[in-house]
Amino acid sequence: MSRVLVIGCGGVASVAIRKCCQADDVFTELCIASRTKSKCDALAKALEGKTKTVVTTAQVNADNVQEVVDLINSYKPDLVMNIALPYQDLVIMDACLICGVNYMDTANYEPEDTDDPEWRAIYEKRCKEKGFSAYFDYSWQWAYKEKFEKAGLTALLGCGFDPGVTQAYCAYAKKHEFDTIDTIDILDCNGGDHGYAFATNFNPEVNLREVSAPGSYIENGKWVEIPAMSIKREYDFDSVGMKDMYLLHHEELESLAVNIPEVKRIRFFMTFGQSYLTHMKCLENVGMLSTTPVMFEGHEIVPIKFLKELLPDPASLGPRTHGKTNIGCIFTGKKDGQDKTYYIYNVCDHQECYKEVESQAISYTTGVPAMCGALMLLTGKWTEKGVHTVEEFDPDPFLDALDKFGLPRRENFKPVLVD
Ligand code: NDP
Numbered sequence: 001m002s003r004v005l006v007i008g009c010g011g012v013a014s015v016a017i018r019k020c021c022q023a024d025d026v027f028t029e030l031c032i033a034s035r036t037k038s039k040c041d042a043l044a045k046a047l048e049g050k051t052k053t054v055v056t057t058a059q060v061n062a063d064n065v066q067e068v069v070d071l072i073n074s075y076k077p078d079l080v081m082n083i084a085l086p087y088q089d090l091v092i093m094d095a096c097l098i099c100g101v102n103y104m105d106t107a108n109y110e111p112e113d114t115d116d117p118e119w120r121a122i123y124e125k126r127c128k129e130k131g132f133s134a135y136f137d138y139s140w141q142w143a144y145k146e147k148f149e150k151a152g153l154t155a156l157l158g159c160g161f162d163p164g165v166t167q168a169y170c171a172y173a174k175k176h177e178f179d180t181i182d183t184i185d186i187l188d189c190n191g192g193d194h195g196y197a198f199a200t201n202f203n204p205e206v207n208l209r210e211v212s213a214p215g216s217y218i219e220n221g222k223w224v225e226i227p228a229m230s231i232k233r234e235y236d237f238d239s240v241g242m243k244d245m246y247l248l249h250h251e252e253l254e255s256l257a258v259n260i261p262e263v264k265r266i267r268f269f270m271t272f273g274q275s276y277l278t279h280m281k282c283l284e285n286v287g288m289l290s291t292t293p294v295m296f297e298g299h300e301i302v303p304i305k306f307l308k309e310l311l312p313d314p315a316s317l318g319p320r321t322h323g324k325t326n327i328g329c330i331f332t333g334k335k336d337g338q339d340k341t342y343y344i345y346n347v348c349d350h351q352e353c354y355k356e357v358e359s360q361a362i363s364y365t366t367g368v369p370a371m372c373g374a375l376m377l378l379t380g381k382w383t384e385k386g387v388h389t390v391e392e393f394d395p396d397p398f399l400d401a402l403d404k405f406g407l408p409r410r411e412n413f414k415p416v417l418v419d
Contacts, residue, residue: 015367
């Protein structure tokens with residue numbers, strides 16, 4: 001029996017909400033609140049008669065702490081699931097602290113305005129000190145650790161697939177398969193085809209910022225940064241086949257380096273087709289990925305926001321995307337004094353997802369873990385207070401829930417390694 005407030009009603013939130021409604025014994029009441037209330041109403045209507053969960057809707061601007069506080073105080077949820085955008089993370093965490101409610105999200109904080117001089121000064125200091133230049137990092141949300149601990153509350157960060165399930169895979173490997181882990185390679189393959197020359201599978205602004213940034217990885221406790229897309233490998237993925245993949249910076253590298261400090265090297269690879277990369281490079285070269293406002297015919301516009309309006313809505317890709325995703329982690333290390341390798345991953349089919357929840361697999365593979373993370377918090381399986389990433393919790397009940405709710409694990413004890 002629980003009341004949950006979901007903030008955001010985009011591609012990922014829609015899947016998470018539909019999945020919560022499948023577990024209506026736990027998610028007994030759910031409020032969908034977002035900037036555009038009509039989207040929440042449409043989803044609530046689509047769920048009518050399909051679930052025992054009592055679904056209500058609300059309008060909220062989650063850039064405003066007081067609006068979120070008022071909503072929490074009026075709905076009185078046991079948990080707030082932030083599935084809006086990373087820009088809202090700190091505002092919603094502040095509101096949860098004020099109201100005394102547990103918090104979770106699917107992506108770590110980054111500011112909407114990367115030209116803000118106050119933020120920029122801190123960012124530039126961090127780039128020098130830590131050695132990676134992505135706009136997002138955990139320092140902003142980790143700064144809330146003590147406040148959440150003292151309030152006796154839990155904040156679960158980054159509970160999608162990657163970040164999220166990939167860290168649970170690491171915790172699982174550490175708990176069951178290895179005495180010590182030497183290397184982790186996280187491989188994110190999307191073998192899906194939506195038929196457009198160019199589209200992004202989740203929020204275009206967040207997605208394009210991420211993939212156009214320099215890549216980085218951890219080696220012997222230090223960040224190594226490389227030009228964007230400059231390390232390329234080929235890998236033969238189960239159920240997908242041979243794909244080109246590129247080394248990217250990714251948020252879970254940062255927390256894994258802290259929480260599994262013995263690991264000598266942690267890398268993240270994502271597959272991209274040539275058409276995607278050519279379009280992205282061209283858009284970047286002409287300035288369309290910029291977040292700095294420009295004047296156009298007397299109006300101020302932010303190029304990347306304008307681009308978002310032109311690109312297909314990721315939520316509309318579901319019916320036309322065919323193929324599979326394959327996301328997981330390859331480990332090397334030692335068990336009982338012997339060298340060992342291990343690969344744990346999930347394969348997800350875009351059309352199967354669409355049949356079940358009217359969404360493609362990228363939103364599905366993020367929304368299902370968000371729902372399963374909420375399930376862990378609401379059923380008392382994960383109880384640590386403070387601010388935590390997924391690898392800090394017991395992976396077993398979470399992976400069991402993923403097996404049950406649509407993202408079953410697969411294992412390979414003799415995987416081909418990435419050189
Ligand atoms: P969408 O753009 O589809 O949806 C975002 C939603 O948030 C929309 O409903 C939007 O409202 C709402 N929103 C935006 N700003 C505000 C605001 N100020 N107040 C209230 N609501 C707001 O994004 P996605 O569903 O693709 O992504 C959701 C999150 O999931 C992102 O943080 C993304 O980074 C993360 N993600 C995580 C992954 C993982 O594996 N961990 C993978 C993919 C995504 P409106 O409809 O009005 O625009």
